Amino acid sequence: xxxxxxxxxxxxxxxxxxxxxxxxxxxxxxxxxxxxxxxxxxxxxxxxxxxxxxxxxxxxxxxxxxxxxxxxxxxxxxxxxxxxxxxxxxxxxxxxxxxxxxxxxxxxxxxxxxxxxxxxxxxxxxxxxxxxxxxxxxxxxxxxxxxxxxxxxxxxxxxxxxxxxxxxxxxxxxxxxxxxxxxxxxxxxxxxxxxxxxxxxxxxxxxxxxxxxxxxxxxxxxxxxxxxxxxxxxxxxxxxxxxxxxxxxxxxxxxxxxxxxxxxxxxxxxxxxxxxxxxxxxxxxxxxxxxxxxxxxxxxxxxxxxxxxxxxxxxxxxxxxxxxxxxxxxxxxxxxxxxxxxxxxxxxxxxxxxxxxxxxxxxxxxxxxx
Numbered sequence: 001x002x003x004x005x006x007x008x009x010x011x012x013x014x015x016x017x018x019x020x021x022x023x024x025x026x027x028x029x030x031x032x033x034x035x036x037x038x039x040x041x042x043x044x045x046x047x048x049x050x051x052x053x054x055x056x057x058x059x060x061x062x063x064x065x066x067x068x069x070x071x072x073x074x075x076x077x078x079x080x081x082x083x084x085x086x087x088x089x090x091x092x093x094x095x096x097x098x099x100x101x102x103x104x105x106x107x108x109x110x111x112x113x114x115x116x117x118x119x120x121x122x123x124x125x126x127x128x129x130x131x132x133x134x135x136x137x138x139x140x141x142x143x144x145x146x147x148x149x150x151x152x153x154x155x156x157x158x159x160x161x162x163x164x165x166x167x168x169x170x171x172x173x174x175x176x177x178x179x180x181x182x183x184x185x186x187x188x189x190x191x192x193x194x195x196x197x198x199x200x201x202x203x204x205x206x207x208x209x210x211x212x213x214x215x216x217x218x219x220x221x222x223x224x225x226x227x228x229x230x231x232x233x234x235x236x237x238x239x240x241x242x243x244x245x246x247x248x249x250x251x252x253x254x255x256x257x258x259x260x261x262x263x264x265x266x267x268x269x270x271x272x273x274x275x276x277x278x279x280x281x282x283x284x285x286x287x288x289x290x291x292x293x294x295x296x297x298x299x300x301x302x303x304x305x306x307x308x309x310x311x312x313x314x315x316x317x318x319x320x321x322x323x324x325x326x327x328x329x330x331x332x333x334x335x336x337x338x339x340x341x342x343x344x345x346x347x348x349x350x351x352x353x354x355x356x357x358x359x360x361x362x363x364x365x366x367x368x369x370x
Contacts, residue, residue: 005202006193020234023361024170024177024242027163032153032342032363034356038066038124040152041097043355045090046145046348055136057088058107061100066125068095070215073103075119075127080105080112088139091147091351094183100130104139146332146350153363154342161336161343164362168336174243175278175328176361177233180226181354191216195224199312221320224306225283225313231302232281233327242327243279245269248293250324251277259289259324278326285313285322329353336362 035041051059064072069092077084088104113129120126185192197203198220205217236242245251249262254277262268271277282288282299291299303309313320332348345359 005200006196020230024174024237025167025361027167029362029364030155030157030159031366032155032159033366034151034153034359034363035094035096036152036154038096038098040154041094041355042150043093043097043099043101044148045093045099045101046148047090047102048143048145051133051135053134055134056107057104057135057138058110059133059135059139060103060105060113060129061131062103063098063100063128063130064093064126065098066096066123067127069093072127076103076105076116079115079119080109082106082109089141090139090144091141102139104135107134142351144351146348146353147355148348149346149355151345151355151359152339152342153345153359155363159338159343161338164336164343167361168334171331171358171361172334175326175330176358177237177242178281178326178329178353179230179233179357181356183356184226184354185223191220192223192227195220195222196227196306196308198316199224199308217316218319221313221316224308225285225320225322227306228284228299228302228308229281229325231305232298235298235302236279236281236327243272245272245279246293246295246298248291248295250280250289250291250295252280252324252326253277254326261289261292275330278328280324281327283323283325284308284310285320286317288322289324325352329358331358 060076062072062076067075069089073084073087073089077087082105086106090102093099093101110132113132116127116129119128186194194203194216198205198217205213208216233242236244245262245265245268247262247265249268250259251262251268251272252259254275259280268277272279282290282302284303290296313322329349331353334347335345337344343363345362347355347358349355349358
């Protein structure tokens with residue numbers, strides 16, 4: 001039987017299940033707009049380590065406004081006269097935002113840094129250099145502890161922030177569903193559609209222009225993994241089992257990140273309740289630790305929903321090796337307060353968690369009813 005081809009936006013109804021973010025509570029949410037201006041969404045990267053002051057790589061602390069990750073890196077590379085592959089980053093940052101992050105470049109480029117002055121454009125977007133230091137290694141994806149967020153949600157009517165209390169209490173106690181946000185799946189699901197087609201063989205990486213082939217193929221396959229994860233997460237939230245250990249579940253130690261299959265459900269439930277470990281969901285791939293029993297059944301159902309099978313990911317062992325992702329995240333230093341025209345949320349999240357997913361627990365986009 002030939003594989004079904006996914007076509008965005010023609011398959012919006014089917015592809016849309018990937019981006020439906022589950023919620024912990026059924027509390028009424030006020031309507032609010034995010035990112036009304038880039039200044040309403042501020043992100044500061046928390047590095048995994050300090051620079052040492054010497055080495056063959058130069059770490060730049062930059063601030064960018066209203067620029068996509070890809071465009072910002074392209075601007076830096078062209079301005080400094082290096083290849084895009086020579087620019088290292090720890091993670092992608094939102095476009096419609098003011099973000100501070102680190103990038104690395106070859107140290108011999110240091111005498112070219114004056115060229116970064118004036119990378120400001122008529123539409124208000126810019127890249128600014130805030131600082132620099134040398135280090136012994138190139139910055140790579142994952143080299144960060146997390147991100148600090150300062151976000152203003154704009155509301156048309158005043159909001160009583162005390163009404164957020166029950167939801168905030170639940171989020172601080174068990175965490176919020178660690179779903180991937182809709183931006184993960186591309187414009188109208190286009191990135192997800194490409195990933196699914198690559199996996200089913202309906203598309204080939206050679207169909208992607210060489211200049212963007214590695215970046216887009218990795219992004220697309222990651223979107224497919226994310227869709228499977230979101231499907232499992234939604235099922236467990238609906239079944240009130242997002243923080244409940246099932247026989248055969250794969251758990252993750254919160255401090256170290258090590259994963260293991262639950263053997264003693266009662267004992268492991270006590271550790272989850274204490275915040276020592278977290279129940280995980282799948283990012284399918286050949287290196288992923290697989291669950292057993294009822295937990296495995298849920299993950300098989302999620303693969304089936306997208307017409308996928310585990311062996312399909314085996315064709316991309318480097319681009320999609322597979323991993324486990326916690327089903328919930330407990331934000332650090334969560335604070336909620338009123339501001340003129342809205343509500344300010346401040347919090348810290350570990351790498352890979354989405355701020356918009358956390359905010360979805362508290363506020364609804366104006367078009368949420370649609």
